[in-house]
Amino acid sequence: MPYEVKEEAGKDGRKIFLIQKENLLELMTDLRKQGYDHLSLITAVDFRDRIELVYHLQKSASNFELLTVRTVTYDSTIDSVTSIWESANWDEREQYDMMGVVFRGHPNLKRILLPEGWVGYPLRKDYDLSKNQYVNMDDEGNDRVSFDPGDGW
Amino acid sequence: MEEQLNSRYVELNMGPQHPSTHGVLRLKLLLDGETVKNVEPIIGYLHRNAEKICELDYYCDSLIYFDRMDYVAAMNMEVGYLEAAEKLLAIEPPERVKWIRVIMAELNRLASHLVWAGAFGLDLGMITPFFYFFEEREKILNLFTEICGSRQETNYMSIGGVYQDFNDKIIFKIKQFLKQFPKKMEEAYSLFIKNDIFISRTKGIGILEPEVALSYGVTGPMLRASGVPYDVRKDAPYLVYDKLNFDIPISRGKDVLARCIVRFEEMRQSVKILNQALDKIPDGPYFNPKAKKSLMIRLRGEGDVYARTESPKGEFGVHLVGDGTVKPYRLHVRSPAFKNLSILPFLARDVLIADMVAISGSIDLVFGEVDR
């Protein structure tokens, strides 16, 4: 194998793979070939200095057994796995929306739950909760985000 | 406007206020006459960021935000969260509690499927079945009121236990409900399945191949209707599902009709589970003394866990990270309806508007859960 995979057992008995983020795409491609055809969830965890990405994979051939792949990024960018699983599309958009992780190679990386133009990434630990943001509709019917309540409600 | 007049295609915004979209889904349609060329679901109108709120609260407080995720299946959401939280906090619920949770979760699965069936009928233009299904759901909600004091957002379970114990009267009432339920359900079901127009509206519509479904992360009845027998209750049993005897219904139809049939068969299986569970429920305490009320907010957890459970919509996963304090460090929810919705643009390509409504109805969307 051209890359190094560390394996450990999780607190609840899961199999966990640790991987350098440069090798993520290769590992994922290999795992897909090994039969992990169901990407269950992508989670990003903000540890202030780094963001940890957790991929939960399942293998349909063997009772959907769970495999966790973990990687760490220090500059909030990572390779997208949309080319391997379609399911990654919305998951990565959600993580981009909430955590500000930029997925390289994602076909349509834009906010999914929050409106376009939202300032900040709410699930980051340094997100400023004291500032209100208001969503109004402009004449075209699109959402407009601003810090001042303005004519909206 | 000018360019639309000269274009072959018409752009149509369906929602967020639209009778068929089950809440606040907005669909940007590109129409060629009646044919849908492209669908872009726009979500987030009910977004409350429950995950962030949970990070700011104690472990035990997060539960009420889960009630409000899939608000028609609150019990299943609670079970899902507690599976993760109890693993992280290393608190084992007593045996009786596990059985109580199974009973409540299955009752709520019935309620959720009944809501789906009613709404699906409305999508296809049938008004009458809606009332038949909601009458039965009302009976379940009345049982909930008696057990936990509220109808939908029950907040019944807690870490290491439940809020109130079952007594014989409740068990008798649930049994009574289960006695009359199958007959009523089959009666309303026959309004669906014996109707030629219903069959013509659903058969062969929205065909979803199993490989595509897996790749898109579709789970639950939708996946099972495509012929993949994935059910967390069987594949990775939690609570006491391994002690119960039930089947996982699958269909090879892959279309909207198959999803309908699978959901109704699941209801029959739920009744089977409930009948067994009510007979087998053991005696014992209804909460773990380590997690009694005064100690609850002092629970600390470290590490990370991922727990998956079977909600009525599909695989409901909770990824919980603790940093050794009394509050979760990160909580991420895999909401099945969110993933199931992501397949709509694939399914609703080059179909008629009427079929698109049928397909989006067959997904079983609840927006509290999609938007969280």
Place this chain on the structure above:
Amino acid sequence: MNLLTRIATILGFLGHFPAYALAYVIETIVVIIFGTVAVAGMVYLFRKYMARVQIRVGPNRVGKFGILQVMADGLKLFQKESIMPSGRDDLPYKMAPVIVFIGLMMGFIFIPYGQLAWFGNLTVTHSDVSLVILFALIAIMPIGEILSGITSNNKYAMVGALRGVAKDISFEVPMMLSILSVVIMASANVSNPLDINGIVQAQSIPFIILEPLGFVIFFISMMARASFSPFDMGESDSELVTGNTTEYSGLRFGMFYLGLFGTIFLGSMIISSIYLGGYNGPFVGDLGFIWLLVKTLVLVIISLTVWLTMPRARIDKLVTFGWRILLPLSFLQLVVAGFLTLGGIA
């Protein structure tokens, strides 16, 4: 002695011509009132029946058994502000509901109502071609729907109107053909087979027994024309909000609403006239009107039951059904009617 002469006799003190002129006016008003009351009664019946089918109670607060509920709703519609879209084409937008309403109300004029005790014959107008006029009038109503769809500057309304046209056209032809076979049969017995009254008189045996196929075709087409489920793709609420009436509110919406229910009632009356023997029946005496009402109500209840239990059909399948199945069947029916007439059975 019919209703008109009865009124004119009462007004006889005014002299011959003024009395008749005034009688016409009064009779017109009576017809409009009859139409509206009939439709209101049908709405009440529908809501009560629907509630019973759906394990509900239905209207029970306004008046005894909620009888006045429909009236209260009507008054509410009167009071409501009419919200109109900004980009509308003003005149046709406002005309559309009126066209639907007028088309419906004029339809009631040509129905042969039969005798009712002291009032005499209730039929309003006699014409040797009343069948043709009646269907011409009913054919006006879709024009109103199309106008409302294309002038309210709304994509839902537009799609709804287009669907409505597709549906109406595909069911109009089988409907007319099955009427034609009725006319053929009636022509064997009476001299005025294009008059509905003549058709009623020709039915010593009701035409439903002689041509059941034609009855089925006509009934289906009439239900399609009334556009309720399973034929409500024009205003399918889960797909197109409410189709062509999306942008209407207040009284204008009320007119469309009346149009929907009125078509069911009028259609049932036409069917009971030309297939079920109209005002004829056993022990009829001078109460033919009662027979007509009873037959109509039975048909209305059947229509409502269909409405309540059927899902909405898909437009392409429905149009295919109209052209590929109903049309050949109605031609077949025409041939059968011809043979029946030649064989002297009718």
